[in-house]
Amino acid sequence: MTEVAFFVGAIGAIGGAIAVVAMRNPFYSVLALVVHLVFLAGIFLLLRAQFIAAAQIVVYAGAVMVIYVFVAAYVGGIEEPMFDSSPMLRIVGPILAVALFVEISIAVLGSSLTALGTDGSDKIQGGFGTPEAIGKLMLEDFLIAFEAASLLLLVAAVAAIILAGRKKAQKEAA
Amino acid sequence: MTALLADTTFVEATWILVVKSILIFIVILSVVPVVLLVERKLLGRMQQRYGPNRVGPYGSIQPLADVGKLLSKQSFRPKAAIPFLYEIAPALTIFSAVITLAILPFGDVQGGWGLYGIDVPIGILYFFAFSSIAFYGLLLGGWASGSKYSFLGAMRSAAQLISYEIAMGLSLLGVVMMAGSLSLVDIVKAQGEIWYVVPQIVAFLIFMVAGFAETNRVPFDLPEADAELVAGYQTEYGGMRFGSYMFAEYMEVLIVSGIAATMFLGGWMGPGPSWLDPIWMLAKMLLLTGFFIWIRATLPRFRYDQLMSFGWKILIPIATLNVLVTAVLVVAT
Numbered sequence: 001m002t003e004v005a006f007f008v009g010a011i012g013a014i015g016g017a018i019a020v021v022a023m024r025n026p027f028y029s030v031l032a033l034v035v036h037l038v039f040l041a042g043i044f045l046l047l048r049a050q051f052i053a054a055a056q057i058v059v060y061a062g063a064v065m066v067i068y069v070f071v072a073a074y075v076g077g078i079e080e081p082m083f084d085s086s087p088m089l090r091i092v093g094p095i096l097a098v099a100l101f102v103e104i105s106i107a108v109l110g111s112s113l114t115a116l117g118t119d120g121s122d123k124i125q126g127g128f129g130t131p132e133a134i135g136k137l138m139l140e141d142f143l144i145a146f147e148a149a150s151l152l153l154l155v156a157a158v159a160a161i162i163l164a165g166r167k168k169a170q171k172e173a174a
Numbered sequence: 175m176t177a178l179l180a181d182t183t184f185v186e187a188t189w190i191l192v193v194k195s196i197l198i199f200i201v202i203l204s205v206v207p208v209v210l211l212v213e214r215k216l217l218g219r220m221q222q223r224y225g226p227n228r229v230g231p232y233g234s235i236q237p238l239a240d241v242g243k244l245l246s247k248q249s250f251r252p253k254a255a256i257p258f259l260y261e262i263a264p265a266l267t268i269f270s271a272v273i274t275l276a277i278l279p280f281g282d283v284q285g286g287w288g289l290y291g292i293d294v295p296i297g298i299l300y301f302f303a304f305s306s307i308a309f310y311g312l313l314l315g316g317w318a319s320g321s322k323y324s325f326l327g328a329m330r331s332a333a334q335l336i337s338y339e340i341a342m343g344l345s346l347l348g349v350v351m352m353a354g355s356l357s358l359v360d361i362v363k364a365q366g367e368i369w370y371v372v373p374q375i376v377a378f379l380i381f382m383v384a385g386f387a388e389t390n391r392v393p394f395d396l397p398e399a400d401a402e403l404v405a406g407y408q409t410e411y412g413g414m415r416f417g418s419y420m421f422a423e424y425m426e427v428l429i430v431s432g433i434a435a436t437m438f439l440g441g442w443m444g445p446g447p448s449w450l451d452p453i454w455m456l457a458k459m460l461l462l463t464g465f466f467i468w469i470r471a472t473l474p475r476f477r478y479d480q481l482m483s484f485g486w487k488i489l490i491p492i493a494t495l496n497v498l499v500t501a502v503l504v505v506a507t
C-alpha cells in the first residue's frame with residue numbers, strides 16, 4: 001500500500017515538474033507547478049513529515065503560487081511564446097541543465113547516499129514530523145539561524161515596500 | 175498498526191474509519207439543505223415576507239425541489255470556456271470543503287470510537303491547507319469560464335482570500351498558544367475550565383469577521399457582487415455545477431462555524447451525559463450558522479477598497495497584537 005502511494009506521489013510530482021517546463025501557456029505552467037507541489041506534499045506525508053506537508057501546501061500552494069497565478073492570469077493567456085529563443089540560448093540552456101544535473105548527482109552520490117537506508121522510517125525516532133519536534137528544532141536547537149533567516153526576510157519585505165513606494169512617488173512627481 | 179499517511183493520536187481499524195466518514199458525510203449532507211431552507215425562511219421573516227411556502231408544509235421540501243431542478247438542467251458550457259478546467263473547478267471546491275469535515279471533533283473517544291474523523295497532530299493546519307486548495311476551485315472556475323465578469327470575480331475572491339487568511343491564522347494562534355496543541359481534540363479538552371471565547375474574545379471576533387470573508391458571505395461577498403459582476407466567478411455556471419458551488423459555500427459556512435465552535439466555544443462540551451456531546455457540537459455549529467444568516471439580513475456590502483484596507487490595516491495589526499499579548503501572558507503565567 002505504501003509502495004502504491006509512493007508511486008502515485010512520485011509520478012504526480014515528476015509529471016507536474018515536466019509539465020511546468022513543457023507547457024507553452026504560462027498559466028498552465030503555474031497550475032502544473034501547483035500539482036507538483038501537492039504531490040510532493042503527499043510524499044512528505046508518506047515520510048511522516050506532517051508539519052512539512054501542511055506547510056508545503058499552506059505556504060507554497062496557498063500563498064506563493066497564488067501570487068504566480070495572479071500574475072499569469074492577468075498577463076498570460078498568450079498561446080505564442082513571450083520571446084523568441086535565440087540560437088545561443090538553445091545551446092547554452094541544455095549545457096547548463098546537464099551541468100546542474102551532474103553537480104546534484106555528485107552531491108547525492110558523494111555525501112548522502114549512505115543515509116538512504118532500506119529500513120525506512122523505524123530508524124528515525126517517532127514523532128519527528130510533528131509540530132512539537134519542528135518547533136523544538138527551530139526555536140531551541142537552531143534559534144540563532146532561525147532568527148537570522150526571519151530578519152533577512154523582514155529586510156527583504158521592507159525593501160520591497162520601499163522600492164514600490166519610490167516608484168509611486170516618482171510617478172506622482174512626474 | 176500504523177496509518178498509511180500520517181501518525182494519529184488515536185488509531186482505529188480501517189472499517190471504523192470508513193463507517194465514520196460515511197456517517198459524518200451523511201449528517202452534514204442532510205444539514206446543508208436544512209440550513210438553506212432556514213436561511214431563506216429567516217431572511218424572509220427579517221424582511222417582512224414569508225419566504226418559500228409553496229412546496230410541502232411551510233415550504234419544507236423547497237431545497238429538494240431546487241436540487242431536482244438543478245439536476246435536470248442541461249450541463250451547459252460557454253464556447254470560450256476551457257473544457258477540462260471549467261468542469262474540474264466546482265469539483266475541486268466541493269472536495270476541499272468536504273474533506274475538512276474530517277477534523278471537526280464531535281466528541282471525545284467513547285466506547286472505542288473517536289467521535290471525529292481523524293485527530294491529526296497538525297490539527298488546524300489541515301483546515302488551512304485545504305482552504306488554500308479551495309482558492310484554486312474559485313480561481314479556475316472564473317478563469318476557465320472565458321468571461322470577463324467571471325474573471326474579475328475570481329480575481330477579487332483570490333485577493334480577498336489571501337488577505338483574510340492571514341488574519342484568520344493569526345487569530346487562531348492565540349488559542350493554539352493557550353492550549354499548547356494544534357490538535358482540535360486537545361484544544362477542546364483544554365477548555366474544561368473556561369471557554370476560550372472569554373480570554374480570547376478579540377481573536378474570536380477577528381476569526382468571525384475573517385470567516386465571513388473566507389466564505390464570501392455578506393458583507394464581504396464582493397466576489398459575487400451582483401450589481402457589478404453579475405454573479406462573480408460562478409456567472410457562467412449552470413445546473414448542478416452551479417449547485418456544487420452553492421453547496422460548497424454552505425458547507426464552508428458550516429465548517430467555519432464548526433471550527434469557531436471548537437476553538438472558542440468549547441466544542442462538544444455542555445451539561446448532560448456524554449452521549450449528548452455530538453448534539454452540543456452540532457447545536458453550537460448551527461447557532462453560529464444562524465449568526466451568518468442574521469448578518470446577511472442586516473449589513474450592506476462593503477466597497478472593495480474598504481474591504482482590502484480593513485483586512486490589511488485593521489484586522490491584521492489587531493490580530494498580531496493579540497498574538498503578542500497572549501504570548502507574553504502565556505509565558506508569564
